[in-house]
Amino acid sequence: MNYQEFYQKSIQHPKHFWKEQANQIDWFKTPNTILSKDKYNYNQWFADGELNLSYLCVDKHIKDGFGNQNALIYDSPVTNNKEHITFNQLHHEVSKLAGGLQSLGLEKGDTCIIYMPMIPQALYSMLACARIGVIHSVVFGGFAPHELAIRIDDCKPKIIITASNGIEINKIIPYKPFVDQAIAKAENKPERVIVFDRQLGVDIPNKNYDVDYTTLVEKSPKVEAISLKATHPSYILYTSGTTGTPKGIIRDTGGYATALKFSMKYIYGVNEGDTFWAASDVGWVVGHSYIAYGPLLNRNTTVLFEGKPIRTPDASTFWRVISEHQVKVMFTAPTAIRAIKKEDPNGDLLKAFDLSCLKYQFLAGERCDVATLNWTEEKLKVPVIDHWWQTESGWPMLANMVGVALQEVKPGSASFPVCGYDIQILDEDGDEVASSVEGYVAVKLPLPPGTLMNLWENPERFKSGYLDRFPGYYFSGDGGYKDEDGYVFITGRVDDIINVAGHRLSTAEMEEIVASHNAVAECAVFGVHCEIKGQKPLGLIVLKSGEEKMKNQIETEIVQDVRREIGAVASFRDVLVVNRLPKTRSGKILRKLLRNIADEQQYNIPSTIDDVHIINEIESVYKSHHIGIHK
Numbered sequence: 001m002n003y004q005e006f007y008q009k010s011i012q013h014p015k016h017f018w019k020e021q022a023n024q025i026d027w028f029k030t031p032n033t034i035l036s037k038d039k040y041n042y043n044q045w046f047a048d049g050e051l052n053l054s055y056l057c058v059d060k061h062i063k064d065g066f067g068n069q070n071a072l073i074y075d076s077p078v079t080n081n082k083e084h085i086t087f088n089q090l091h092h093e094v095s096k097l098a099g100g101l102q103s104l105g106l107e108k109g110d111t112c113i114i115y116m117p118m119i120p121q122a123l124y125s126m127l128a129c130a131r132i133g134v135i136h137s138v139v140f141g142g143f144a145p146h147e148l149a150i151r152i153d154d155c156k157p158k159i160i161i162t163a164s165n166g167i168e169i170n171k172i173i174p175y176k177p178f179v180d181q182a183i184a185k186a187e188n189k190p191e192r193v194i195v196f197d198r199q200l201g202v203d204i205p206n207k208n209y210d211v212d213y214t215t216l217v218e219k220s221p222k223v224e225a226i227s228l229k230a231t232h233p234s235y236i237l238y239t240s241g242t243t244g245t246p247k248g249i250i251r252d253t254g255g256y257a258t259a260l261k262f263s264m265k266y267i268y269g270v271n272e273g274d275t276f277w278a279a280s281d282v283g284w285v286v287g288h289s290y291i292a293y294g295p296l297l298n299r300n301t302t303v304l305f306e307g308k309p310i311r312t313p314d315a316s317t318f319w320r321v322i323s324e325h326q327v328k329v330m331f332t333a334p335t336a337i338r339a340i341k342k343e344d345p346n347g348d349l350l351k352a353f354d355l356s357c358l359k360y361q362f363l364a365g366e367r368c369d370v371a372t373l374n375w376t377e378e379k380l381k382v383p384v385i386d387h388w389w390q391t392e393s394g395w396p397m398l399a400n401m402v403g404v405a406l407q408e409v410k411p412g413s414a415s416f417p418v419c420g421y422d423i424q425i426l427d428e429d430g431d432e433v434a435s436s437v438e439g440y441v442a443v444k445l446p447l448p449p450g451t452l453m454n455l456w457e458n459p460e461r462f463k464s465g466y467l468d469r470f471p472g473y474y475f476s477g478d479g480g481y482k483d484e485d486g487y488v489f490i491t492g493r494v495d496d497i498i499n500v501a502g503h504r505l506s507t508a509e510m511e512e513i514v515a516s517h518n519a520v521a522e523c524a525v526f527g528v529h530c531e532i533k534g535q536k537p538l539g540l541i542v543l544k545s546g547e548e549k550m551k552n553q554i555e556t557e558i559v560q561d562v563r564r565e566i567g568a569v570a571s572f573r574d575v576l577v578v579n580r581l582p583k584t585r586s587g588k589i590l591r592k593l594l595r596n597i598a599d600e601q602q603y604n605i606p607s608t609i610d611d612v613h614i615i616n617e618i619e620s621v622y623k624s625h626h627i628g629i630h631k
């Protein structure tokens with residue numbers, strides 16, 4: 001198939017194109033209205049169609065005679081456990097848990113937070129919610145109780161589903177106690193907390209709102225998947241924005257199912273029955289789309305991996321999983337490859353495994369540096385595909401669509417726009433720039449099916465954050481350029497969001513926490529280069545007078561504050577005291593300049609800085625603390 005022809009069809013005749021793709025899934029009621037407007041005058045797909053994601057991921061395959069195929073392989077080096085779960089078994093778990101949720105009073109349209117480690121029960125919970133029209137919101141386990149409380153107050157769940165513990169390499173993470181702390185902090189208290197006891201021999205605090213997961217499933221009846229409107233929200237997924245408050249991205253049902261089914265075939269190039277592995281976490285969008293819903297919708301066996309690329313037990317884990325479970329297509333973040341490469345630069349550990357099953361290695365979540373791409377390609381000897389997308393899009397926006405036709409890989413580029421995404425590079429005024437000129441990456445409306453519907457109870461922020469900047473376009477928040485051949489290169493965020501080990505974090509949120517320390521007069525938090533994680537946050541603080549004596553203690557306290565409020569995932573470890581911060585005349589701190597100095601990027605000293613010595617001071621503080629490239 002010709003990529004250009006296929007792509008052009010999707011842009012020129014979107015209704016026709018997506019109607020055909022919608023026909024690839026089973027609807028309870030086939031849609032007649034393909035593209036229309038919602039009450040906010042924003043585009044919606046398949047408004048009069050009805051379907052159920054849980055049915056498509058589970059029941060359909062049993063009906064088609066594949067009940068004994070593995071739906072899920074749970075591989076957990078941290079507990080030394082592996083489980084193979086067939087579609088029949090998945091049906092049993094999901095339909096009974098859905099019955100349990102109903103027995104606790106959950107109804108279509110209610111919300112439910114899932115705060116769980118990478119265990120099968122996390123997937124069962126998502127599918128059980130989808131089965132009965134309950135809108136789930138999975139919160140990543142690396143977030144602290146405070147962050148969980150913010151999400152509880154925003155989406156007001158009737159129920160939270162959690163597990164007793166998580167395991168990070170060899171540390172036990174107290175999930176249930178974190179939930180209790182979050183509930184204590186939140187204004188909106190959920191009625192019940194369903195707790196899956198992992199039987200790790202750790203005491204779980206008991207509360208009167210607790211319900212035991214295993215008992216609930218045992219005693220509950222199986223329930224059928226209900227018919228839901230295509231526009232029924234399937235989930236809310238919070239992501240970092242440019243303020244301290246996270247944004248609740250809302251995903252629909254019908255557009256999402258259509259887009260995911262399409263993507264498995266045309267982007268990832270997998271056939272039904274193949275094994276697919278996204279080494280991410282269910283708390284991120286990659287986990288939603290490509291650990292849970294995408295592969296299961298496409299009748300792929302999905303791998304649920306509870307471990308890390310290194311230290312569980314070593315840098316060969318990924319290769320062991322690929323070879324042992326016959327993974328055909330794998331997806332991870334470049335940071336994971338950099339971590340492996342650091343431990344095993346020559347790829348010696350890889351030689352012990354037969355990786356002939358692997359056809360493509362996909363990378364996303366952050367910019368992929370050329371060295372990482374080349375190393376991966378050289379060691380795995382398969383095409384390595386960098387592709388670009390966001391929580392908001394829900395599925396890839398730029399990719400080498402290998403299921404259509406593999407294009408030449410250009411290192412540093414995430415290749416071409418995916419069908420449905422009319423991606424343009426705009427200047428400040430919203431005009432398209434010439435090729436190879438950097439600008440703002442925007443997508444001409446309408447966005448294809450499966451992309452965000454709105455922000456949870458915040459349509460104003462949706463409009464102002466994504467639609468108002470360039471009328472007629474969705475603004476991604478990323479900068480980039482297109483070369484003469486049409487390859488798109490993403491150069492990074494143009495806002496205060498940073499990407500740490502493939503995790504999207506808001507420096508504004510960290511800055512709010514740092515600024516609230518009593519000894520801090522002013523501060524700046526921004527991302528600097530990190531060899532393994534891509535970026536890491538750095539805080540610069542100016543102390544109130546008289547506080548200098550306590551400098552070391554204050555630095556430690558601030559690191560602890562950010563860890564306590566946001567969580568370990570923030571990886572906030574560096575905070576430095578400086579005498580002053582460079583600012584514009586209007587008093588705006590020059591964060592970009594501070595970042596460029598740390599990363600040894602070219603920078604101009606703005607004429608607005610009256611005293612250039614300030615730059616020399618900052619440089620010497622960086623050097624003495626081995627910050628950024630200087631290390």
Ligand code: COA
Nearest residue numbers: 141142168173279280286333335336339365501502568569
């Ligand atoms: N639950 C609880 N804590 C978690 C967690 C979770 N699910 N995930 C991470 N954390 C904690 C870690 O234990 C660590 O805590 P520490 O400061 O006490 O050591 C902290 O958050 C930072 O974790 P992480 O970013 O994973 O860094 P690391 O140094 O432990 O590991 C890598 C580095 C590169 C190996 C790791 O980041 C990695 O595997 N990255 C791939 C990320 C990925 O797949 N992203 C998905 C996007 S597609």
Ligand code: AMP
Nearest residue numbers: 364365366367387388389390391490504
């Ligand atoms: P998230 O919403 O957490 O998936 O993060 C999305 C952001 O990660 C994007 O806006 C980009 O800034 C960055 N990102 C994701 N994939 C890529 C990629 N392949 N290349 C460059 N940046 C990427």
